[in-house]
Amino acid sequence: MDWLNEPCASATEHYREFALQRQQQLTKPSGALGRLETLAVTLAALQGREDPRADRVHISIFAADHGVTEEGVSAFPQAVTGQMVHNFLNGGAAISVLARELGATLEIIDVGVKDPLNHAGLISQRAGAGTANSAQAPAMTHSQLNLALQAGYAAAERAYANKAHLFIGGEMGIGNTTAATALYCALLDVAPSVATGAGTGLDAAGIAHKVNVIQRILDVHRHHLNAPLEALRCVGGFEIAALVGAYWRAAQRGIPIVVDGFISTAAALVAVQQQPNVQQWLLLSHASAEPGHVLATDFLGLQPLLDLQMRLGEGSGAALAVPLLRMACALHNRMATFAEAAVAGETAARL
Numbered sequence: 555m556d557w558l559n560e561p562c563a564s565a566t567e568h569y570r571e572f573a574l575q576r577q578q579q580l581t582k583p584s585g586a587l588g589r590l591e592t593l594a595v596t597l598a599a600l601q602g603r604e605d606p607r608a609d610r611v612h613i614s615i616f617a618a619d620h621g622v623t624e625e626g627v628s629a630f631p632q633a634v635t636g637q638m639v640h641n642f643l644n645g646g647a648a649i650s651v652l653a654r655e656l657g658a659t660l661e662i663i664d665v666g667v668k669d670p671l672n673h674a675g676l677i678s679q680r681a682g683a684g685t686a687n688s689a690q691a692p693a694m695t696h697s698q699l700n701l702a703l704q705a706g707y708a709a710a711e712r713a714y715a716n717k718a719h720l721f722i723g724g725e726m727g728i729g730n731t732t733a734a735t736a737l738y739c740a741l742l743d744v745a746p747s748v749a750t751g752a753g754t755g756l757d758a759a760g761i762a763h764k765v766n767v768i769q770r771i772l773d774v775h776r777h778h779l780n781a782p783l784e785a786l787r788c789v790g791g792f793e794i795a796a797l798v799g800a801y802w803r804a805a806q807r808g809i810p811i812v813v814d815g816f817i818s819t820a821a822a823l824v825a826v827q828q829q830p831n832v833q834q835w836l837l838l839s840h841a842s843a844e845p846g847h848v849l850a851t852d853f854l855g856l857q858p859l860l861d862l863q864m865r866l867g868e869g870s871g872a873a874l875a876v877p878l879l880r881m882a883c884a885l886h887n888r889m890a891t892f893a894e895a896a897v898a899g900e901t902a903a904r905l
């Protein structure tokens with residue numbers, strides 16, 4: 555686990571400057587492309603190139619089960635996690651469709667689904683057979699946490715080997731909005747009633763019960779919640795830990811990360827609180843419909859690109875932001891400058 559101590563890569567200020575200057579020369583009023591301009595400039599600086607790119611996209615979906623489902627915190631049964639893994643691999647899940655449309659690499663990693671799965675396309679890097687019930691005990695042991703972080707590391711290394719322009723992490727794990735919410739509460743010091751939402755679709759009574767369970771989780775682990783990685787170990791999940799490892803490694807390798815929704819943002823929170831330099835590598839794809847999401851995105855200083863009222867996970871919101879990023883890059887790289895197009899530039903305002 556020596557890699558955890560490696561520094562994050564740095565943006566290249568020279569390319570940021572170059573991209574800013576180019577934006578000024580393109581045939582449009584300065585700033586008229588709004589955040590698309592900032593996105594292109596940021597990507598140029600992060601990728602260290604004159605022509606920012608969003609073509610090669612690496613999507614890693616981490617799947618794992620949660621012992622806390624015993625407490626009745628999800629509208630769906632635990633078995634859905636494994637069933638959805640098959641659906642991912644057979645091409646029928648939302649992220650399968652989106653990845654195909656994008657021409658992205660999609661890989662599915664079993665980091666601890668309860669019953670091991672057999673499928674030729676599955677990457678198996680299991681930290682256990684689901685986490686322990688965090689309402690009673692730490693979700694994972696120290697060595698399980700390390701295994702899960704390592705699974706994320708390996709995914710980011712594959713993205714690096716594939717020369718990915720962007721890294722997207724996704725998750726599948728019934729019960730994981732409970733784990734993610736507990737992390738929000740622990741790391742942002744907010745009450746469960748403020749951060750808890752319906753997840754897969756709980757009704758009001760279900761949400762009230764989920765709030766109580768999360769409060770119990772926080773009480774049980776109250777002496778372990780000050781350090782981000784220890785909070786992750788006690789109340790998180792294998793797939794969330796894998797996302798932490800993946801974000802961390804992608805930041806070390808200098809791959810811009812497109813963050814998905816509520817659960818992925820919990821991983822981003824852990825990674826940034828542990829290593830603040832990860833933050834500059836994060837782009838936030840969308841605002842999740844889970845009401846607590848904004849608490850974490852405000853803390854992280856991230857603004858969503860989209861607000862589509864989505865609450866799916868699987869990396870789906872991040873995938874949907876890719877066409878926008880591609881357009882931002884295309885505009886930046888291919889628009890004519892005022893000089894090239896013989897268009898007159900800005901004149902001083904008339905008095």
Ligand SMILES: Cc1cc2ncn([C@H]3O[C@H](COP(=O)(O)O)[C@@H](O)[C@H]3O)c2cc1C
Nearest residue numbers: 628630725726727728729730731753754867
């Ligand atoms: C069919 C189905 C597909 C999904 N894909 C992602 N999730 C999402 O819902 C789960 C979290 O919600 P909760 O904490 O309420 O269980 C996670 O697996 C998340 O990825 C799904 C959920 C279901 C049911």
Ligand SMILES: O=C(O)c1cccnc1
Nearest residue numbers: 815816817842865866867
């Ligand atoms: O925003 C998300 O990532 C999310 C919200 C609810 C359920 N699953 C995922």
